[in-house]
Amino acid sequence: MSIGQSMHDLIRRLFPINRSLTGKGFRKSLEIIKEYVSGLEIKHIESGEKCFDWTVPDEWDVEEAYLEEVDSGKRIVDFRNNNLHLVGYSIPVDVVLNFEELDKHLHYREDLPDAIPYVTSYYNPYWGFCLSYNQYKNLDRNKKYRAVIKSRLFRGVLNYGEIIIKGKTDKEIFFSTYLCHPSMANNELSGPVMAAFLANYVKERKDNKYTYRFIFIPETIGSICYISKNLENMKKNIVAGFVLTCCGDEGKFSYVPSRYGDTIADKVALNLLKYELDEFKEYSFLDRGSDERQYCSPGVDLPVCSVMRSKYGTFKEYHTSLDNLDFVTPKGLEETFEFYKKVINILENNDICVSNILCEPQMGKRGLYNTISHMGRTGSVKLMMDFIAYADGRNDLIDIANILNCSAYNLLEIKNILLKNNLIEKSDV
Amino acid sequence: MSIGQSMHDLIRRLFPINRSLTGKGFRKSLEIIKEYVSGLEIKHIESGEKCFDWTVPDEWDVEEAYLEEVDSGKRIVDFRNNNLHLVGYSIPVDVVLNFEELDKHLHYREDLPDAIPYVTSYYNPYWGFCLSYNQYKNLDRNKKYRAVIKSRLFRGVLNYGEIIIKGKTDKEIFFSTYLCHPSMANNELSGPVMAAFLANYVKERKDNKYTYRFIFIPETIGSICYISKNLENMKKNIVAGFVLTCCGDEGKFSYVPSRYGDTIADKVALNLLKYELDEFKEYSFLDRGSDERQYCSPGVDLPVCSVMRSKYGTFKEYHTSLDNLDFVTPKGLEETFEFYKKVINILENNDICVSNILCEPQMGKRGLYNTISHMGRTGSVKLMMDFIAYADGRNDLIDIANILNCSAYNLLEIKNILLKNNLIEKSDV
Amino acid sequence: MSIGQSMHDLIRRLFPINRSLTGKGFRKSLEIIKEYVSGLEIKHIESGEKCFDWTVPDEWDVEEAYLEEVDSGKRIVDFRNNNLHLVGYSIPVDVVLNFEELDKHLHYREDLPDAIPYVTSYYNPYWGFCLSYNQYKNLDRNKKYRAVIKSRLFRGVLNYGEIIIKGKTDKEIFFSTYLCHPSMANNELSGPVMAAFLANYVKERKDNKYTYRFIFIPETIGSICYISKNLENMKKNIVAGFVLTCCGDEGKFSYVPSRYGDTIADKVALNLLKYELDEFKEYSFLDRGSDERQYCSPGVDLPVCSVMRSKYGTFKEYHTSLDNLDFVTPKGLEETFEFYKKVINILENNDICVSNILCEPQMGKRGLYNTISHMGRTGSVKLMMDFIAYADGRNDLIDIANILNCSAYNLLEIKNILLKNNLIEKSDV
Secondary structure, three states, X not given: XXXXXXXXXXXHHHOOOOOOXXXXXXXXXXXXXXXXXXXXXXEEEEOOOEEOOEEOOOEEEEEEEEEEEOOOOOEEEEOOOOHHHEOEOOOOEEEEEEHHHHHOOEEOOOOOOOOOEOOEOOOOOOOOEEOOHHHHXXXXXXXXXXXXXXXXXXXXXXXXXXXXXXXXXXXXXXXXXXOOOOOOOOOOOHHHHHHHHHHHHHHHOOOOOOEEEEEEEOOOHHHHHHHHHHHHHHHHHEEEXXXXXXXXXXXXXXXXXXXXXXXXXXXXXXXXXHHHOOOEEEOOHHHOOOXXXXXXXXXXXXXXXXXEOXXXXXXXXXXXXXXXXXXXXHHHHHHHHHHHHHHHHHHHOOOEEEEOOOOOOOOHHXXXXXXXXXXXXXHHHHHHHHHHXXXXXXXXXXXXXXXXXXXXXXXXXXXXXXXXXXXXEXXXX | OOHHHHHHXXXXXHOOOOOOOOOHHHHXXXXXXXXXXXXXXXXXXXXXXXXXXXXXXXXXXXXXXXXXXXXXXXXXXXXXXXXXXXXXOOOOEEEEXXXXXXXXXXXXXXXXXXXXXXXXXXXXXXXOEEOOHHXXXXXXXXXXXXXXXXXXXXXXXXXXXXXXXXXXXXXXXXXXXXXXXXXXXXXXXXXXXXXXXXXXXXXXXXXXXXXXXXXXXXXXXXXXXXXXXXXXHHHHHEEEEEEEOOOOOOOOEEEEOOOOOOOHHHHHHHHHHHXXXXXXXXXXXXXXXXXXXXXXXXXXXXXXXEEEOOOOOOOOOOOEXXXXXXXXXXXXXXXXHHHHHHHHHHHHOOOEEEEOOOOOOOXXXXXXXXXXXXXXXXXXXXXXXXXXXXXXXXXXXXXXXXXXXXXXXXXXXXXXHHHHOOOEEEOOO | OOHHHHHHHHHHHHOOOOOOOOOHHHHHHHHHHHHHOOOOEEEEEEOOOEEOOEEOOOEEEEEEEEEEEOOOOOEEXXXXXXXXXXXXXXXXXXXXXXXXXXXOOEEOOOOOOOOOEOOEOOOOOOOOEEOOHHHHHOOOOOOEEEEEEEEEEEOOEEEEEEEEEOOOOOOEEEEEEEOOOOOOOOOOOHHHHHHHHHHHHXXXXXXXXXXXXXXXXXXXXXXXHHHHHXXXXXXXXXXXXXXXXXXXXXXXXEEEOOOOOOOHHHHHHHHHHHHHOOOEEEOOHHHOOOOHHHHOOOOOOOOEEEXXXXXXXXXXXXXXXXXXXXXOOHHHHHHXXXXXXXXXXXXXXXXXEEEOOOOOOOOHXXXXXXXXXOOOHHHHHHHHHHHHHHOEEEEEHHHHHHHOOOOHHHHHHHHHHHHHOOOEEEOOO
């Protein structure tokens, strides 16, 4: 089975669970992921704890929630059918209302008449239901309705998952993804599933130079809490980081840079986006919208950017029931997975190399004129000579690739041949 | 009455006076301006004094000047009717000439047949008359003419006006304008009148951080003299300066940068020109033509640029009698005045601010989601979050505005809200 | 006789000689050049000597070489008729072959049916003949052929020419050209002939500030050997250097930058290319192909670029018998010579000058308003004032020219007037 299909299967398994910032669904999802990623630790922070400017919210639990027509007893919407029907963090209620009163608690999208929208109210106590506009417009304006939400908000915990895969150095590559969305597939189950499969890829990879940190958090409050617990270590060790989100559809790759777009994470992302893809969409940091908001905030200043497919907020299915198991595909997932594998391989090999020889080396006596069968003789020899020309201690692998107008991934083989033939050496070890 | 109309009225009052580098007309004009700007000091430097490579010229005074046909006694041109008729700094003469001899002393513009051109000969002893081409071509080539110029060149003084408005610091914002042109309105009465009204605006402004220096000088020799007397203080204190000229017509705003275009003056000018106006014309320092030639010369190196309307030399009315009270308008004057008010307000508020909080602040608990009524909720919250994201100690207000692709003026309110809520603080105080 | 014609005559004289990396032809060519450039030293390195990664090859000598049809005894090709017929560095052979066997040793260009291609095999022992495709296709496939090459490969020497013309300082301007090509005119006799004439120009020039080094080497192995003998001195002294090649046709000027395109050599080349020519072609260092490959290699790092006419490899006549005495012209040679004369004159005058006067000087009192007859008054005075404005210690002559959007050559006269009038002075002496 293709890796894309395996990822899609995991999304399918996680899809029905009701997740939110906190609660059973989040924990259950972590446990399922842990089945795939051994070594994943499930951690928590207690409700009420202060993290920078924020306070960890109460845990939220839902037993049942529905809306019914009082006369007929007909269920209008039921949380059991689709967890998007309930506004996230709804407070408990059991009340009979006329339509006018009820209307203030109903959410729909007139522009997407079949979609149930995704709505939350984490920090402002409120209750509400979400339904399709088609259903909404057919509600009888003269009936009475009973709204029942058996939810609990209580001092519990906020959970998150973390796995740290040790490499030769303490310097880290960081991947952050969020698991707090209920039944939606691209935004957001594609991110956690991508993180899970990348973690396994890293574990299987031989001789990692870097240590890898993967975290599965609730968005915003999760990254704020995580940073507040780990800032010193993160600042000390993280070399490059990525927010994994919206990575399962087949849309064009999209890139949101770090605050100044000048980190190693941006550098590797941009080289691969430019030279490995036919096209991609480059956003500004002003378009940011996920946890890079925290990682790249002043004083935190982590080298984190985001490469995704169709960016959150730009596709019509976003934050509705249309973001479903059809919207993400094995093909989309696998392409994104391949991209991040290249990211990892470039980062692991992004050495500054220096030529070992003054003037050009004599390639002929080393039999290096047609070593690489899949390139024409001119191609590979020219790449080798150009690589050596810029192996002057000023450039890492990505710098050289940028000068040579090619993907750094394309140069990995060249670099290894040159190293093996002792024509260059790493200057940073 | 609108401020534009008040400015136009002052131009109207100053218009008829015969001004030159030196003399009664310059002094009288300064005295009239002093009626509007209390505290303006009228200073002088004596003829013959050395200022760098230059010598202060003799004072020039004109009692009367005319040209008449000898036969008929008909006055051809009379200085009394329009002071442009007399070449500036003409030496005294009383002579009868045939047309051929006279012709060497006549100036007209064949391309602008109704206009009397503005001509001077400050450093080369000469006399001459200026008249319209229509009048010139009708002169009888067979008559004799008498040219009478009762002028005096004598060791007197070169005057200039200066007002220094103290702020909290000795650091200065500098405005320089020139008053040496006779009856022309845009180039140049708009500049001194703009300076006068800006000086009053500054005086009325509360809590100025900066000290403001306004000077009213004769062009070139005036700035050279002024610099020679004040260089040390100017270099020590001036943070940003502007040459005020050609600011009363309704043409497109124009910008002449400082020598390298990299001073605070350029920075504030460019941000406002880009984001507060639909369009503007950007010139090169190679197009300079007024006192920035001196302020930006090597070794002087003051941070001075110029924002004007139609640039000197680019409009057909320039240096002719067509540059009259119709060419400058209350609307044009007021628009330029508003621009410079913004320049002042940005400079006064161009602090480097730093975020007080790690990660994003929780705006909801501060009620900051719809504070600014004239912006949509998204708009103002997004601007606040973006402002904070770049409040990292690297950027002043204008830098942040440039990153956010907006006018720094637009961010003043945002900055004040963030300061008041203690979300940012000034790092440079 | 024009200098272009003189250069062409020297090319004509050198043309028939069989040159290669080593051998009699190379030596004889150097001796002819020495007749023109007194003081040229003919030096050598012995076969077998190690130079960095390379070994000096054996000397190659050819007595005769031909291909004949065995039956008829008809000579197919004869080295005596055109030295391009023999593959360079062919080993000795005397063998009878059928056509199929012979075919592996024949070289032709199907795309240029009249041209004899230029082929070498310096480091891989081999023999072969080159002929036109028209001749090749008419060879009888059923005949037997005898291939005779009376060549010798023996421990001899690799020769090169060198002349060092002392200036006031030890700092050097460097010109490198290669003489290892047999009967071709643009690539490569134009380079050595250009070098010879430039060396004479430099010798006749008065008061050279710089010392000039001209070398005439075999390509690649020659520069590698030369660098290996002279690296320390070259790194210490060379301020700017140029590879002279392909400079005799009438094609557009072409420019190959140094490794980062940021040396003084690049700076002077680019200013002149931009402002002295209507158009030119700018290549990348990735397009390099001559001895700049060695001069600009990591650790060697010499400030060397190349300005030529049609670049090697881009014109159809390249490396064939079509690159003949018609392809290079006196006009093409002379234009390139004039270009490099300007390069030399700019480099000799590329001082950092600083204004001697605060504020603008008074030009009138020095009579500098119409000093330069061939420029309008505005033109020369404006250039002088603009020159002074940027004579602030930050800019050399080329920098100022770039800011003023003109050729540095155009500013030489202006600079001298300003120096003579003591308005500026050199800050770097």
